[in-house]
Amino acid sequence: MNDWIDDEKARRDRGSNRPLLQSDHWAVNARYPGCTLEYCCDCGGVTGRAGKGEDSLFTDDDEGPYCYDCWVFVLEGRAPDDGEMQAAALSEIDR
Numbered sequence: 001m002n003d004w005i006d007d008e009k010a011r012r013d014r015g016s017n018r019p020l021l022q023s024d025h026w027a028v029n030a031r032y033p034g035c036t037l038e039y040c041c042d043c044g045g046v047t048g049r050a051g052k053g054e055d056s057l058f059t060d061d062d063e064g065p066y067c068y069d070c071w072v073f074v075l076e077g078r079a080p081d082d083g084e085m086q087a088a089a090l091s092e093i094d095r
């Protein structure tokens with residue numbers, strides 16, 4: 001029999017995220033490791049954000065979610081290369 005954790009997994013498999021309490025994230029990820037983490041559509045890294053409708057980074061054209069590093073380059077309208085990624089990381093530290 002399915003419980004709410006299975007329902008949440010199925011919902012996310014369909015691409016539909018919703019905000020969860022931290023304790024609920026823990027419970028879902030305990031059964032399905034990484035299930036509620038959000039991954040960048042560009043580099044595949046964990047975005048560290050909560051999902052669409054929360055603080056996730058989406059373009060006006062509904063592309064996303066992006067991690068912060070990729071988002072910087074989306075805003076600038078071009079793809080990053082490795083040198084620029086490092087420069088972005090360094091400038092983030094300076095702020």
Ligand SMILES: [Zn+2]
Binds near residue numbers: 041044067
């Ligand atoms: Zn990324």
